[in-house]
Amino acid sequence: MSDTTPAAETAAPHRYTAQLAADIERRWQDRWETEGTFAAANPSGDLDSDPELAARPKKFIMDMFPYPSGAGLHVGHPLGYIATDVYARFQRMTGHNVLHTLGFDAFGLPAEQYAVQTGTHPRVSTEANMVTMQAQLRRLGLGHDRRRSFATIDPDYYRWTQWIFLQIYNSWYDKAADRARPIAELVAQFADGTRETPDGRPWAELTAAEQSEVLSGHRLAYAAQSPVNWCPGLGTVLANEEVTADGRSERGNYPVFKANLRQWMMRITAYADRLLSDLDALDWPEAIKLQQRNWIGRSEGARVDFPVRTADGQASADAAVTVFTTRQDTLFGATYMVLAPEHELVEAIVPAAWPEGTHPVWTGGHATPADAVAAYRKQAASKSDVERQAEAKDKTGVFTGAFAVNPVSGDPVPVFIADYVLMGYGTGAIMAVPAHDTRDFAFARAFELPMRCVVEPTDGRGTDTTTWDDAFASYDATIVNSAGEGISLDGLGVVEAKAAITRWLSERGIGEGTVNYRLRDWLFSRQRYWGEPFPIVYDEDGVPHALPDSMLPVELPEVDDYSPRTFDPDDADTSPETPLSRNAEWTTVELDLGDGPRTYRRETNTMPNWAGSCWYELRYLDPNNSERLVDPAVESYWMGPRDGRPAGGVDLYVGGAEHAVLHLLYARFWHKVLFDLGHISSVEPFHKLYNQGMIQAYVYRDARRIAVPAAEVEELGGEYWYNGERVTRLLGKMGKSLKNAVTPDEICAEFGADTLRLYEMAMGPLDVSRPWEPRAVVGQYRLLQRVWRNVVDEATGEVTVSDAEPDEETLRALHKAIDGVSGDMAELRFNTAIAKITELNNHLTKAAAPVPRAVAEQLVLLIAPLAPHIAEELWSKLGHTASLTHADFPVADPALAQDPEVTCVVQIKGKVKARLEVPPAIPEAELEALALADPAVVAALGGAAIRKVIVRAPKLVNIVI
RNA sequence: GCGGCGGUGGCGCAGUGGCGACGCAGCAGACUUAGGAUCUGUGGCCCUUGAUCGGGCUUGAGGGUUCGAAUCCCUUCCGCCGCACCA
Incomplete structure (x- = not known):
């Protein structure tokens, strides 16, 4: 594979060629493996091999879990793995006990789809893929602690995934304490009357099913009938996060419909505030924090009740529509209301006939309100989200025939249904303030609804809304036209007006200040085969029971058919059927759950793909523990809070930005539950997050x-x-389908793994995406060849270093490089670290003399984290018997890292006219005198009068004439 | 539409107020039967010169602050990424 011909080989039999690299790399990889070089020491337990190592400061470095794809790796995949490996090796050489390993997130759709097509068990194909990928990764020389690796499909692992599910299931969120607590403590409160049951009956009088239902309303994991994203094409339901903005499945791109189904949910909304506020202490890219903040979508506002006349014509305080608004200050400007088409109150308020004088454009041409509402609802339900999206600008809707009362002005306001109001956000109903909200403005114009200006425009447009082209939505203005019974907001700013009206509303019991979140509970069940089974069974009354720990893991049964029942992708009128439900032998089970052997039915949904990756960082710490998820002492050692990282967590977590909300939010949520329940000491799973770019x-x-x-x-x-x-x-993108994939195997064969590592790191900053340039790889290969040649004679293979003392210039070049490289390594700036090593090596090459041993050794250590195989080989050729993995990284001598003379630039009117070599500590006056006396300066000045001299010792003198 | 990030030689990129790092490509040379191998040198554009020397212009565009701007401020253009009727 090498381009070097036999002729060149004979000329230089010990040249650093691809063959030599391959030989070196294989030997060192074998040696690292047999010596367990990268074993990280735990403070206790079965991995506590080395107390000296465990006594060092720790670094826990992680990559995002790979899915073992059957397609094999291309050069883009290992970018992050190489980066973490370089960083981890650097940390080992600076005296740290480093935990770095890699497992597999091995449950997932591709293996299942492959199984459906070929009949191969997903486990078989997945395990084969893992073997292939392991081999590909091993070839790169990644220093992983293999003892700590696992896959999410291992029953020993998912046993604990199920255990965590039960912890969550058996917990509730105590809002007063602001943390999760065991459900038993809630039961105790109900039982002793501290907490009232929903209907007021004593707890003991409730049937088991009723008790179960009550608890379900509190559990952090619960099964509930809820509107979910049903995807007939995939035969499964999907989390909101798995549905694209245009209403299709992220996988497969099938249409997704809203359906009311009983599904398992995770009450992540209970943690909305903590998930939001705890972001502040994390060292994450701002862009990711922002995406999480937007996803959680906290907004402060108020709930306001609007009394409505019900269909029988009675105005009644009982029938009130509650709206959520962030602009309660504009309540006087609410001239109509809108309910989501699916809103439960719609039917109750629709009258038999249109009220006298109903505007024709409000009726949609229908004879009765009931007809109009039914037609609109049908149309809204049949429209996919894509269609709704496309029509977002054209506001549609229809009048319900009912009127509500603006609680502050007392004016009757018509109630509409329109699909621009979403059932899933807030209360599914809004008060419309067309003068001060762009959407309401557009709707009001379309339906010729009145507007009332209650915030004085600051742009000179005046208060006559009939002349407006758009709503005036600024917060930076004063309220007008807003005085009513017992309240006047006139003259107040928006912020004060909000406070005033909120107080007025709560005093009257018709509203209150509230916080609303965009975040919804997490849909946690899937109608899939290849996932973790739920540790839940149902009794004959349909009451769910958690299985005791002793019955874990609930292993996946063998089935004949792996596929869920799928349907015509466009047929919304279908419902899911799980693969596990077809296996009657497995679903029906006789168990003794404490009240004697009884027959139960197993839950046949499986967990979503994210379950396994929600907590794997914890299992890396203590992978073989059969008694606990993780030993608390071990968890606290690796992840506990400490100075600079108050929430604790992984020291460095590297992965793609595409997991900004899904995986990272779920993992944080699980971590917080485990923290609340006292299983772990860290509040957050990942302290520092870094997103690598794409190749x-x-x-x-x-x-x-x-x-x-x-x-x-x-x-x-x-x-x-x-x-x-x-x-x-x-x-x-790089990929098979685009016929542009380059595999790491090809590059390793052509140049060696060290060249590949170096090139990937040298291409640019780690967080930036950049194109793979096949021709440029050779540049890093040449660097390694030159490094090799600076230490080894290509003809004899003998070490050529001299025992001479390095000259001062070389020493300075060395220490400058050390200084720069250590800083760059610590900050993940591997591209500039490589540039500085190259500079040093170029200096040594040009010196054209044997490299002094002291300098050669430091050079080898400098490059070791980046190109570990060649570094180990040179290190050993230089006479060291032990691996350099734990050798000390060079430390710069500050006196030598700085030049004895710096170049001072002398400018005249900002243009460089002369350069002086001066000591760094030169006094300003002396420098100025030196500059003015310089012949080039004198010549350039030509006797012109000097107006001013700016001296920035030691680097600059600027003369102004 | 809203928000975020970014535009520097032919290419990937260094450089956070004061000499454009490093690599690729290109060009010239060396070793070679040859080389897309390796080594050495060169290194943006324009003017001037036999060649040096010298001078001018260059960091998306335009303006500003400053003795001095890739870097700070304003305007504008382009590209990428999120979110998207969120009340």
């Missing part, structure tokens, strides 16, 4: 827009040709 690749397409093999495209004078046909070039 992109050029996609070449022919005239039919079909991708052609990128490797076979030729460039001729700025144009691209394939098989004699001109093709176009665009930057895109």
